Amino acid sequence: MSKSLCGKKVLVVDDDQLVCEVVNKTLGKIGLECEMAGSGRDAANIIRERGEEFDLFVIDLVLPRGITGWDLVDIIKENTVTTKKPMIVLTGVFLSEAEIKKLGERVTVVLKKQEFGTSKFRSVAGSLLETV
Amino acid sequence: MRLSDLMGKKNSGIKQPGEAGNLASPKRVVSPHVKAEVPAVEVPKAEIVNPVTDLNGQEGVNNHKSVINDNAFYNSAPNAIYQAATELNIPIPGRREELLVSCMNRLLTLFKRISDVSDDKAGVWDDARGIVDSLATVMALDASFAPFIQNRTKSQERLVAHSINSAVIAMDLVAGVSKTEHQPREIGAAAMLHDVGMMVMGLNMEWNEDDEKYRSHVSKGVEVLKRCGVPEAIVRMVSQHHERLDGHGYPAGISGKDFLLSSQIVALSEGYERLMFRSESDDSSDETNMINYIQATLDAYRNAIDRDVLKAFISLKGFYPNGVMVEMNNRSICVVLRQNEGFPMRPVVQEIIDDTGNHVDDVKVVDLRMGRQLSIIRIVTRN
Numbered sequence: 001m002s003k004s005l006c007g008k009k010v011l012v013v014d015d016d017q018l019v020c021e022v023v024n025k026t027l028g029k030i031g032l033e034c035e036m037a038g039s040g041r042d043a044a045n046i047i048r049e050r051g052e053e054f055d056l057f058v059i060d061l062v063l064p065r066g067i068t069g070w071d072l073v074d075i076i077k078e079n080t081v082t083t084k085k086p087m088i089v090l091t092g093v094f095l096s097e098a099e100i101k102k103l104g105e106r107v108t109v110v111l112k113k114q115e116f117g118t119s120k121f122r123s124v125a126g127s128l129l130e131t132v
Numbered sequence: 133m134r135l136s137d138l139m140g141k142k143n144s145g146i147k148q149p150g151e152a153g154n155l156a157s158p159k160r161v162v163s164p165h166v167k168a169e170v171p172a173v174e175v176p177k178a179e180i181v182n183p184v185t186d187l188n189g190q191e192g193v194n195n196h197k198s199v200i201n202d203n204a205f206y207n208s209a210p211n212a213i214y215q216a217a218t219e220l221n222i223p224i225p226g227r228r229e230e231l232l233v234s235c236m237n238r239l240l241t242l243f244k245r246i247s248d249v250s251d252d253k254a255g256v257w258d259d260a261r262g263i264v265d266s267l268a269t270v271m272a273l274d275a276s277f278a279p280f281i282q283n284r285t286k287s288q289e290r291l292v293a294h295s296i297n298s299a300v301i302a303m304d305l306v307a308g309v310s311k312t313e314h315q316p317r318e319i320g321a322a323a324m325l326h327d328v329g330m331m332v333m334g335l336n337m338e339w340n341e342d343d344e345k346y347r348s349h350v351s352k353g354v355e356v357l358k359r360c361g362v363p364e365a366i367v368r369m370v371s372q373h374h375e376r377l378d379g380h381g382y383p384a385g386i387s388g389k390d391f392l393l394s395s396q397i398v399a400l401s402e403g404y405e406r407l408m409f410r411s412e413s414d415d416s417s418d419e420t421n422m423i424n425y426i427q428a429t430l431d432a433y434r435n436a437i438d439r440d441v442l443k444a445f446i447s448l449k450g451f452y453p454n455g456v457m458v459e460m461n462n463r464s465i466c467v468v469l470r471q472n473e474g475f476p477m478r479p480v481v482q483e484i485i486d487d488t489g490n491h492v493d494d495v496k497v498v499d500l501r502m503g504r505q506l507s508i509i510r511i512v513t514r515n
Contacts, residue, residue: 018224022213025220068473093470096480096497116212118219 006031008129009053013043013072014060014090019113023058023090026118030126032056040067044075051082055129059107061091073106086128090116231270232281232296238263239324240292243331246356256360264321267299280405287336291327294337294405299324302401306394308444314365314394322369323398325362329353337406350374350383369395373402376436396437400445404429424511426451426476451476457513460506462487472501477508 012023012034024034035054037043040063047054057076061069069089076082089103092113103110109124217224242259245251280300281293302323306316314322329352330336339346354371372386372395379387407425426449433442450471452458457467458481466481478500483492500506 016213018217018222019213021222022216022220025222026216062470096499096502098502099497099499102502113213114211116216118216 005126005129008032008055010034010056010058010125011037011043011046011054012058013037013040013063013069014058015039015063016060019060019090022116022118023121026121027125029118030122032125032129039063040069040072043067043072047072047075047079047082051076051079054082055085056125057082057085057087058125059087059089061089062093073103077106088125088128228270229281231266232300235263235266235270236281236289236292236296238266239295240288243288243292243295243328246328246360247332253360257362260321260325260362261317264299264317264324267296267320267324268303268317271300271303280408288331290337290409291331294402294409295324295327297405297409298326298398298402301405302397305397305401305441305445305448308448309393309397309441312394312397313392314369318363318365319369319394319397321362322366322373322394323401325353325357325366326370326373326398326402327353328356328370332356347374347382368392369398373398375399377438378435381436393438393441396441400429400433400437400441403432404445404449407432424452424456426453446476447474449476450479452479452508452511454479456511457484458508459510459512460487461509462506463489465512466498466508469497472499475501481508 008031010023010027010032012020014020014023014036015038017038020034020036020038024036027034035046037046043059043063044067047057057072059069059072063069063072067075069091073087073089076085076087086109087107089107089110090113091110095103095110100110108128111121111124214224238259242256242263246253246256280297299320303316303320306312306319312319327349329349330339330346332352333345333349335346335349341347350371350373354367357367357370369392371384372381372391375381375384375386375391375395376399377387377391377396379385381391404425407428410425426446430442430446450468450473452468454468454470457465459465460481464483464487465485466483469480469482471479480497480499480501483496483498486492498506500508
């Protein structure tokens with residue numbers, strides 16, 4: 001476990017509880033502390049109220065009722081305390097070319113749920129945080 | 133009812149089929165698709181792994197094809213997530229469909245107890261509440277993809293499936309309606325129990341709705357639910373599930389504010405469910421039967437349900453249901469993949485036949501909210 005990662009905080013946003021739990025446990029093994037939000041609305045409130053607490057955001061794109069993952073990307077980028085923080089989009093849905101391009105301009109990494117692997121995910125998150 | 137009447141045409145950026153001209157810019161407070169100005173963000177180069185990076189570490193835009201060729205429809209947590217959960221010793225919840233079927237079987241047992249005159253009805257309400265809690269859990273697993281129980285051929289099973297599906301739709305819909313009189317789970321319980329009178333009377337879903345005997349299922353349901361100790365609030369919603377805002381419903385013919393918003397959600401949910409499954413089971417090849425059940429629901433309930441409830445409904449469900457084939461204004465044929473919430477006329481689609489009439493070799497997915505020149509002109513397949 002890298003000492004530089006210990007205690008760093010991650011906000012995980014997914015309405016699928018299993019995905020949240022998997023990400024939480026995966027990143028917990030390298031000392032990261034995860035807070036989970038099950039809706040875009042909850043996540044937006046957390047980001048607005050105490051976004052500075054987080055070092056990394058892991059976001060699903062399709063979230064129900066109002067605020068989607070796309071919106072959260074905007075909220076994080078427009079908030080001065082979170083704008084430079086790394087973001088991982090972890091999604092299981094199709095993305096159009098335009099969507100991929102748009103995401104590429106705004107988030108750090110886009111990962112597919114279909115190819116999720118614990119060691120690789122830890123490695124991606126760890127490398128993002130160690131370069132901060 | 134025109135969709136723009138509901139959604140507010142000026143602000144929605146929604147175009148009705150057949151309307152000429154480009155769409156107005158959709159307005160939304162925050163969205164990657166509509167914000168023209170993006171604040172420049174300085175990201176250290178070392179941080180950028182790649183716009184699209186798969187978990188094997190392969191990089192670059194070429195991964196685009198692998199992104200969209202895998203798994204035609206994402207309808208559950210992908211296997212990789214399940215594998216990771218197993219590796220991490222995280223208990224994997226049952227599949228949503230299985231959980232729903234389990235809820236259906238529990239409700240069938242409960243309905244049989246309610247119908248049984250020799251049963252003492254002890255604990256019926258607790259059991260009903262337990263089923264609603266389970267449904268809420270299923271929805272919490274991944275609300276975006278809350279599935280329905282598919283059509284059942286046996287009359288009793290179809291009725292129970294209808295009850296479960298209505299509850300799921302109602303609990304989903306209630307989140308979009310402000311100031312309802314009751315809590316989501318109470319509304320879900322009412323939607324789940326609304327047709328218990330039909331079960332008790334031995335009626336099925338094909339019964340003529342104008343028949344007096346059919347109509348008496350409402351009062352029969354109210355009567356048995358009271359006997360089972362179901363709270364008054366739930367019983368009241370059940371008693372109103374065939375009422376209409378214009379006063380032309382039954383049994384009481386109430387109108388206006390007497391027709392609770394919570395009851396309207398139950399009424400719309402169960403009506404939508406009926407239309408959806410009637411449309412799916414209708415195997416007539418007559419083109420006039422190729423209705424869009426979203427439009428059919430709007431037509432059926434335009435004077436019956438509060439506009440805010442209808443607005444929440446259309447915002448949630450979209451106008452072109454997932455999976456239907458649609459013809460675009462460039463003559464290509466696409467399948468609707470998913471909805472853009474708040475933009476019911478502009479879902480994400482995948483091209484099946486291109487604008488020259490040929491099948492496409494490469495998968496092309498288009499978000500209609502982003503490209504405003506391309507729009508849907510009509511549905512070409514049954515729902």
